Amino acid sequence: GAVVSQHPSRVICKSGTSVKIECRSLDFQATTMFWYRQFPKQSLMLMATSNEGSKATYEQGVEKDKFLINHASLTLSTLTVTSAHPEDSSFYICSANQGLLGYTFGSGTRLTVV
């Protein structure tokens, strides 16, 4: 089946630094990818839709200058959390829509900001 590879799986960073998370579609081309954030004991909240070759679409309340999304190729989308703070600590997960095959999720990234 289709695979979305997400790295890193865990990252700890200091407050004020930036962290980049990568998602790659391994055996299919993903013109669109979705980025979610999940706080403990809560649901997956859609942050933004990443579009290959164009600007990402952000959900209401998500700061586009803080969460930079780049989708430079049909197989790679990246999310950069800039100037991270402890409140950004969360589980970040990407997804790609494969039409009739449904959605394929990455394995997630646990971000801890100290």
Place this chain on the structure above:
Amino acid sequence: GENVEQHPSTLSVQEGDSAVIKCTYSDSASNYFPWYKQELGKRPQLIIDIRSNVGEKKDQRIAVTLNKTAKHFSLHITETQPEDSAVYFCAAHLRPQKLVFGTGTRLLVSP
């Protein structure tokens, strides 16, 4: 709005009983409704899905029903087992192209 409401938030059943989780959505153009099971710290795992041209779908002990008129869909698990204990999320594919999740249900199946 783009809400997907899910109930109940927690559900405790005895082994062998049935469990039902219900979701409602707001966008009448939604056409795809998956259900996921999520273990702590893991990606959501698709357990069953249904498209808007079908009213019911079943896969062994799991079934999903869809009422397009009322804009709600339900997950039914029969003969529950302790290993069914997990957090379950419904989701709806909304226009133009995004998947929105429900608030989640923590299912506990006691032996």
